[in-house]
Amino acid sequence: MTATSETPSAAEAAPLSKHLCGDVDPKLESLFERLHNLASPPSMVPQVLAVATREDPSAEDLRMVIEKDQALSVRLLTLINSSYYGLRNEVSDLQTAVSLLGVDKVKNVALTIAMSEQFKAPSVVGNLDPRQLWDHSVSTAAVARLISGRCGIEDPEAAYLAGLVHDLGLNVLEQHMPEHAPRVYVRFTAGQDWVNAEQEVLEFDHAQLGAYLASKVGFGRKTVEAIEFHHAPMAAPERSRDLAALIAAANYLVTRCGHGSVDRRRIMADDAIEHLNLTNKKLRELWEDLDATLQSVSELTHR
Structure with a gap:
């Protein structure tokens, strides 16, 4: 969606005292809601x-929700049958897909496809490439x-x-x-x-806004907090600190490999790497698998 005459002004936002885990200033919340x-x-x-996100999610309920959107169903099966998921035999129906991959993995495939729509609109101000940002997100x-699978964390x-x-x-x-992003x-x-720079111009940053948006859509608390603290994982509540550190470390590694959200941006994650106990040996082992992992991402970004 492109900006309209209703595009909010940064002047509407009051300074954020700390983080969204606490109370949100009413003026800031009003801007975020718009x-x-x-x-x-x-x-x-x-x-x-x-x-x-139910306590005991039903595979059948998930299948029924996805099948309401025929285009999504077709794209989901195409993606599940891609080399990224490495299934030995082709899957031709959603029931089998959920049975083989599980509710969480099929949910993530569906959300990957659905969320990709958010990154198809051309940039309004021309500073960021939405396709590059989507590649960075999936990477x-x-x-x-x-990292999670290797370290047994989360x-x-x-x-x-x-x-x-x-x-x-x-x-x-x-x-x-569009009036403020260029600044x-x-x-x-x-x-x-x-x-x-975001804090100076806007009096909030993209992590705080993203956390608010995710909470409004229905993402779980730990996911929301991982979004909010992915640039400061050690400040995250204890329940979400490991997840925030995982995202910070992954963000750092993919940016180092040329899949950054913004060209020429440098990201540090020393505290996250230390928190996850990613020794030099573990980092070398991860680095050896990064190319293959990132190459497979093209299966998720070009469908």
């Missing part, structure tokens, strides 16, 4: 989340899943999902705050850290 209304995700996203998701599918949506706020800022970019190209 951005949420401008950038609402496809209706399939909250429907899938409503089923998948971070895939590498977060890889559920790999939870890591994938948080990585997939960690920069949701960045795309919304680019699309719906952030100017400060960044002059050498300022991206998040600091």
